[in-house]
Amino acid sequence: MGCLSRRLISTAVFEFSCAGAADNARVAPLHVIATATLVYATLFSPVAGLLLVRWHQETGRRNAAIANDQARAVQARADVLAWPSGHAVLRRLTRQAEVHLVLWVLPPNARPYEARVTWLVDDQQLSAIHPGTSLIVRVNLAHPERVYPAEEWGALIF
Numbered sequence: 001m002g003c004l005s006r007r008l009i010s011t012a013v014f015e016f017s018c019a020g021a022a023d024n025a026r027v028a029p030l031h032v033i034a035t036a037t038l039v040y041a042t043l044f045s046p047v048a049g050l051l052l053v054r055w056h057q058e059t060g061r062r063n064a065a066i067a068n069d070q071a072r073a074v075q076a077r078a079d080v081l082a083w084p085s086g087h088a089v090l091r092r093l094t095r096q097a098e099v100h101l102v103l104w105v106l107p108p109n110a111r112p113y114e115a116r117v118t119w120l121v122d123d124q125q126l127s128a129i130h131p132g133t134s135l136i137v138r139v140n141l142a143h144p145e146r147v148y149p150a151e152e153w154g155a156l157i158f
Contacts, residue, residue, distance in 0.1 A: 073138035078103040080133045096120045118157045125153040
């Protein structure tokens with residue numbers, strides 16, 4: 001088959017034909033799309049693969065740092081001082097909500113302090129978190145700004 005030529009039929013429709021064919025046969029647009037997809041995939045798949053590998057490595061390093069940080073964390077109590085935004089961003093797929101909280105953290109053998117955190121909270125637990133609520137948390141005293149929920153219903157967002 002020779003090279004493809006195209007001509008504009010209307011503003012949104014192209015007709016593809018084989019320039020070298022004696023009968024000027026039409027080429028199916030689906031064939032053109034499939035061929036173009038293969039060409040683009042061949043060109044861009046190494047780039048996409050490298051990006052995926054790099055993202056996977058970064059995610060692994062971040063998860064290892066979080067696990068290391070949590071391993072050194074001690075249990076503490078925290079009181080919810082405020083919920084500045086007053087609402088939660090719901091993530092329907094995971095049935096969790098992203099909440100921004102201001103906590104008064106009371107670590108053992110250390111001075112209390114205020115911490116601003118963003119947590120993912122199970123949507124069923126959301127109604128139990130409001131100003132004045134006491135929570136059990138985990139704090140790494142080397143990084144006091146990182147306050148993890150000690151319960152299964154929550155996770156810290158970095």
